[in-house]
Amino acid sequence: MQQRRILDEVAINHELLRGNLATPKWWLPTVLGLLVVVLFGFTLMGIMFNKGLGVTGLNRPVYWGLFITTFVFWVGISHAGIMISAILRLTQAEWRRPVTRAAELLTVFSLLTALFFPLIHAGRPWRIFYWITPFDFARGIFPNARSPLVWDPFAIGTYLTGSTLFLYVALLPDLGVLRDRTTGWKHSFYTVASLGWRGNPRQWRLQTVAGILLSALMLPIFVSVHSIVSWDFAVTPSVEGWHSTVFAPYFVVGAVHSGVSAVVTMMAVMRWLWGWDNYIRPEHFDALARLLIVVACAWLGFTFAELIFGVYSLEAPERALREMQMFQWPWNLLFIIFFLTAFAIPVPLWFFKRVRNNIAMMFWTSILVNIGMWLERFLIIVPGLSRKQPFVFTWDSYQVSPLEWGLLLWSFAWVMMLMLLFSKFFPLIPLFETKESQVFTTDVKIGRVNMPAVIRELD
Amino acid sequence: MVTAAERVSSHKWGMAVDVDRCTGCQACVMACQAENNIPLSTEDIYRQKRTFAWIRIERYWYGEFPNVKARFIPIMCQHCENAPCEPVCPVFATYHNTEGMNVQVYNRCVGTRYCGNGCPYNVRFFNYWEPTWPTSLRNQLNPDVTIRSRGIMEKCSFCVQRIRRVSRETTRDGRELQDGDIETACTEACPTNALVFGDYNDDKSRVSIMRNDDRKYTHLDALNTDPNVVYLAQVDATGGAAGGHE
Numbered sequence: 007m008q009q010r011r012i013l014d015e016v017a018i019n020h021e022l023l024r025g026n027l028a029t030p031k032w033w034l035p036t037v038l039g040l041l042v043v044v045l046f047g048f049t050l051m052g053i054m055f056n057k058g059l060g061v062t063g064l065n066r067p068v069y070w071g072l073f074i075t076t077f078v079f080w081v082g083i084s085h086a087g088i089m090i091s092a093i094l095r096l097t098q099a100e101w102r103r104p105v106t107r108a109a110e111l112l113t114v115f116s117l118l119t120a121l122f123f124p125l126i127h128a129g130r131p132w133r134i135f136y137w138i139t140p141f142d143f144a145r146g147i148f149p150n151a152r153s154p155l156v157w158d159p160f161a162i163g164t165y166l167t168g169s170t171l172f173l174y175v176a177l178l179p180d181l182g183v184l185r186d187r188t189t190g191w192k193h194s195f196y197t198v199a200s201l202g203w204r205g206n207p208r209q210w211r212l213q214t215v216a217g218i219l220l221s222a223l224m225l226p227i228f229v230s231v232h233s234i235v236s237w238d239f240a241v242t243p244s245v246e247g248w249h250s251t252v253f254a255p256y257f258v259v260g261a262v263h264s265g266v267s268a269v270v271t272m273m274a275v276m277r278w279l280w281g282w283d284n285y286i287r288p289e290h291f292d293a294l295a296r297l298l299i300v301v302a303c304a305w306l307g308f309t310f311a312e313l314i315f316g317v318y319s320l321e322a323p324e325r326a327l328r329e330m331q332m333f334q335w336p337w338n339l340l341f342i343i344f345f346l347t348a349f350a351i352p353v354p355l356w357f358f359k360r361v362r363n364n365i366a367m368m369f370w371t372s373i374l375v376n377i378g379m380w381l382e383r384f385l386i387i388v389p390g391l392s393r394k395q396p397f398v399f400t401w402d403s404y405q406v407s408p409l410e411w412g413l414l415l416w417s418f419a420w421v422m423m424l425m426l427l428f429s430k431f432f433p434l435i436p437l438f439e440t441k442e443s444q445v446f447t448t449d450v451k452i453g454r455v456n457m458p459a460v461i462r463e464l465d
Numbered sequence: 466m467v468t469a470a471e472r473v474s475s476h477k478w479g480m481a482v483d484v485d486r487c488t489g490c491q492a493c494v495m496a497c498q499a500e501n502n503i504p505l506s507t508e509d510i511y512r513q514k515r516t517f518a519w520i521r522i523e524r525y526w527y528g529e530f531p532n533v534k535a536r537f538i539p540i541m542c543q544h545c546e547n548a549p550c551e552p553v554c555p556v557f558a559t560y561h562n563t564e565g566m567n568v569q570v571y572n573r574c575v576g577t578r579y580c581g582n583g584c585p586y587n588v589r590f591f592n593y594w595e596p597t598w599p600t601s602l603r604n605q606l607n608p609d610v611t612i613r614s615r616g617i618m619e620k621c622s623f624c625v626q627r628i629r630r631v632s633r634e635t636t637r638d639g640r641e642l643q644d645g646d647i648e649t650a651c652t653e654a655c656p657t658n659a660l661v662f663g664d665y666n667d668d669k670s671r672v673s674i675m676r677n678d679d680r681k682y683t684h685l686d687a688l689n690t691d692p693n694v695v696y697l698a699q700v701d702a703t704g705g706a707a708g709g710h711e
Contacts, residue, residue, distance in 0.1 A: 058615040059576070060593035065514035067587055069578035129576015129591065129616025137555040137575050147557050147573065155555040155579055243688055244549050244585035391582060395685060397540070399523040400587040402514045 013284060015441055019183060022437050025280055025429045026184060032279070033430065040423035047416020050409050051126050059129060063407035067400055068391045072410040073127040074238075076417055078383045079264070080120035081162070081235050082257075083376070086265030087113025087169050088228040091176075092221035101293040103439040104285045108276060109269050110173040111434070115424045116268075117166045119417045124158065126413075154237045161234040165227050172220045178203045178213060179438040232261040239386065246327045247390030252315055256308035263298070263305045263348070264379035270294050270372035272425075274365050276434060285435050288363040295362040302353045302375075309382075323396055331389050340381055348378025476642075477565035477665040478623055479693040480652070481675035482539055485700050486659035489522050489537035496654030497541075500624060502610045504596035517590045519621040520651050536699060539660065541651070542567060542588045542621035543684065543692030550580035550589060558618070565665070565693050566623055574617035581618060585685050589620045623662070624649035644670040665693070 013021075024030070054061055064071050090109035094102035125134050135143070138159040142148050149156045181200035188196055203209060236257035239248040250256075270291065277286040316324050332341050352371035355361045362368065393401050428434070497503065497520045506516035520541035527534045544567045550559050551567065558574035561567055581589040595615040598606065606612065609626040613619045631647045644663050652660040663672035672695075675681065680697040683690075 058594050059591075060513070060515070060615075062593075064578075064591075064593070066516070066581075066590065067514075069581040069591060124577070127577075129574070129578070129618075131575075133575045136573070137577070149555050150552070150557050152552040153555040153579070154553065155577055238579075242549065242553065242583050244583055248582075394582075394587060395585045397523065397585075397587060399521070399525075399540075 013440075013444060015444075018437060018440055018444075019187075021282065021284065022433050022435050022440065023184065023187065026431065026433055027187060029430065030280070033426065037423060037426050040419045040426065043419035044416060044423055047413055047420065050412045050416065051122075054126060054409065055131060059127075061407065061409050063405045063410060065402055065404065067394055067402050068388060068404035070127075070387055070391065071404050072384070072406050072414060073123045075380065075384045075387055076414055077120050077123035077127075078235055078257075078387075079376075079380045080116045080123070080417065080421075081232060082261035082264045082379060082383075083116040083268045084113045084120065084165070084169075084265065085228065085232060085258070085261035086116075086269045087111075087172075088224050089262050089266055090269055091172065092224045092228065095217070095221045096225075099293070100443060101290050103443045104282075104290060104435050105269055105273055105294075106439060107173070107176060107436045108272055108434050110169055110176070111425060111428060112265075112268060112272060112421075113169045114166065114173060115421050115428075117162060117169070118424070119421050121162060121166075122417070124155070154234065154241055157234045158238065161227075161231045165224075165231045168220065168224045168227055172217070172224065175213060175216045175220060176436060176439075177432060179205060179210075180433050180436060183437055184433070229258060232257045239390075245390040245394055246321075246324045247316070247331070247386060250312055250315055252308060252312050256305075256312055259301065259305045259308050260379060260382065263301045264376050266294060266298055266301060267352075267372040267375035267379075270298070270368050271376070274369035274372075277365065280429075280434070282435060285440060288365065291365055291368045292359070292362040295356040295368060298372075298375075299353060299356050302349055302356075306349055323393075327389060327393050330393060331385055337385065337389055340385055344378050344381035344385055346378070347374040348382060475666060477693070478628065479544070479565065479663065479665045479672050479676070479695070480541075480623070480649075481661045481663075481672045481681075481695050481697065483659045483661070483675070483697040484536070484538055485680075485697060486657040487522070487537040487539060488657055488659075489524060489535065490656060491522055492654040492656060493520050493539060493651035493660060494518055494522060496650040497621075499605065500607055500610070500650035501622070502596075502606050502612050503619075504592065504594075504613075505598065505602075513593070515591075515593050517619075519588070519590070519619075521588075534701075538696070539651070540586055540588060540684075541694065542623075543586055543690065543694045544621075544623065545690035545692045547689055547691045549583040549585060549688065549690060553579040553583045555579070564628075566625065567620075568622065568625065569618060569620055571611055571613055571617050571619065576616040576618065578618065584620075585688055585690065589618050591618050592616060624651075 025033070062071070062073075087110040090102055091106040095106070125131055125138075128134050128137070136145070136147075137149055137155065140149060140156075140160075178200060181196050182203035182205060185193060185196035185200050185203075233254035236253035239245070240250055240253035242248045273286050273290065273294075276282060313328065317328055331337050352374050355367065355371055361371070388404050392403050425434075497518075501519060503517045503519060504510075506518065510516055520539055523538045523540055525536045525538070527536055544565065546561070546565070548559075548561065548567050551561060554560075555577060556573050556575055557570070559567060559569050559580050576591065578591050581587075581591055592613050592615045596612060607626075609630070627649060628647050632642065635642045635646065642664075644667055647662060649660075649662045652658075652662045661671045661675060663670035665673055665676065667673060675697060676695050678697055680700070681695050682698055683692045683695055
């Protein structure tokens with residue numbers, strides 16, 4: 007157990023509400039800058055609605071491209087929330103405490119971003135309600151329950167509802183604190199939002215039970231969401247490279263890999279922006295990096311398993327596709343970058359304690375992982391489509407259009423802007439969790455030695 | 466979805482393609498283009514890799530020089546009985562009708578293009594742009610066929626408008642539908658009769674006879690799509706029958 011500063015509750019309130027009770031100087035310019043990119047992105051969507059999907063680079067064999075890649079990418083990122091807050095909560099990992107809220111937030115906002123992509127990607131986006139709503143709108147036809155595209159809205163909707171509730175339940179005590187420290191319209195807002203939180207024992211008990219229940223309820227979603235997203239591909243027998251039974255666990259582990267990496271990136275940014283050095287400490291990065299080593303190795307195992315499943319049958323088309331993915335220009339370049347960034351560079355580095363405790367190194371390695379994981383999805387989706395079946399007459403390649411790159415950029419700006427807007431009104435690090443961990447880790451004097459006494463949550 | 470009882474229909478439309486007779490003249494492609502109001506595949510569209518051809522002639526070269534031979538395979542929607550495009554559509558825009566056809570309901574389509582990914586034959590086409598025709602072709606458009614707006618999928622319909630028209634006419638005249646009464650645009654245009662359209666439920670129809678031919682094969686059998694379009698392999702004087710894709 008490392009040495010840490012003992013923080014009193016006043017200091018915790020003061021430091022963690024820094025972004026809420028006062029506005030940092032950089033906040034407004036940053037949000038405005040992001041807003042410009044976001045508005046630019048919405049303009050691009052407007053152009054797409056107006057002119058049709060012809061403005062993208064999609065073509066006949068390659069009907070899905072960057073948009074679906076980015077959709078899978080953001081759904082993957084969203085797995086951070088459940089991993090950090092639900093699984094680590096149930097396994098009582100103490101170090102999760104400062105990052106639970108940010109991770110949940112990342113879940114909610116990345117899902118809100120992911121949702122956009124399949125919807126704007128539809129040919130007639132004004133009719134998507136016939137697809138995503140399980141209702142017939144007096145047409146006599148409900149959505150086709152056999153289609154994985156109908157499973158998606160259910161999976162993501164459940165996930166979004168669950169994580170929003172989880173986020174809100176964990177926010178209640180902090181909203182009470184904010185209510186007591188604000189005046190005017192903000193006070194009124196927090197009064198309504200805190201749902202009458204007074205911090206009495208019964209409320210704490212209900213809040214804890216609700217948190218544990220929601221964690222447990224969300225565990226199945228943890229498995230289901232990305233499994234269902236992977237089935238968008240896995241149930242398509244016609245596309246080599248898609249039709250694989252290993253996809254569901256492979257995608258889930260990949261999602262955890264990219265999601266936890268995104269949490270690392272975000273923690274580094276939070277520490278840097280708000281100066282929360284006392285709360286987000288190197289030991290947290292250390293713990294996350296150890297987790298990432300395990301996840302990354304599991305993910306590598308699945309990557310090889312998927313490859314072996316593919317080539318084991320020795321079918322010529324499948325082998326040709328794998329060969330193209332790995333050895334043919336330009337896919338070989340993407341494949342090398344993918345493998346280096348998703349595994350070969352970051353994971354060996356994480357084996358060194360100095361790297362794990364170096365926040366700049368952790369920041370850059372976690373960014374590398376997400377570059378690699380985006381490329382992984384791209385390498386799964388596009389090559390299979392461009393070489394679909396042995397009808398060589400229809401094989402063709404795919405050039406990503408500037409508009410699609412613009413919308414990829416939009417997705418990042420959108421998530422960052424939502425996070426920053428949230429940070430203005432709600433504390434990004436849970437106050438009560440931090441105080442709780444202070445209580446739980448009080449030093450106890452045993453003889454001449456000071457031992458950290460860690461008291462766990464109630465069962 | 467169609468129940469088992471509804472599946473029993475008097476007709477099961479299908480097509481037989483004698484690859485041995487195909488000369489690759491592309492008459493079927495042009496006939497289909499004219500009949501079904503297919504958007505023009507201009508140079509621009511070609512460069513965007515978004516050409517439309519409900520039926521296309523795939524040309525493959527076989528053999529070693531100097532004994533090189535061109536082989537032509539007309540590919541259109543195979544109207545699979547077990548179609549990979551059907552279950553993936555979230556809005557039932559594509560489904561199997563009672564007459565063995567894989568039909569596309571344009572009004573239901575939201576344009577997810579999932580069916581296009583699911584189709585192993587690449588015979589589903591997405592309208593990336595609103596279709597336009599030059600003024601000279603305005604009056605050429607077929608009033609019997611819907612013009613597809615942008616954002617939806619389309620594909621070979623087995624000229625369903627002709628099937629419906631002939632069925633109406635025979636009902637009106639009170640006579641039995643004969644084999645050969647219905648010709649799709651491509652079969653009608655084919656100068657070598659390589660393409661034959663008919664009813665598999667009629668044992669004496671040409672397609673039924675061709676379907677029982679020794680040369681019969683279907684494309685991508687391994688995917689178990691069970692197509693209603695059957696092919697008769699090319700007869701090679703030097704090396705026996707050679708059909709499909711090796």
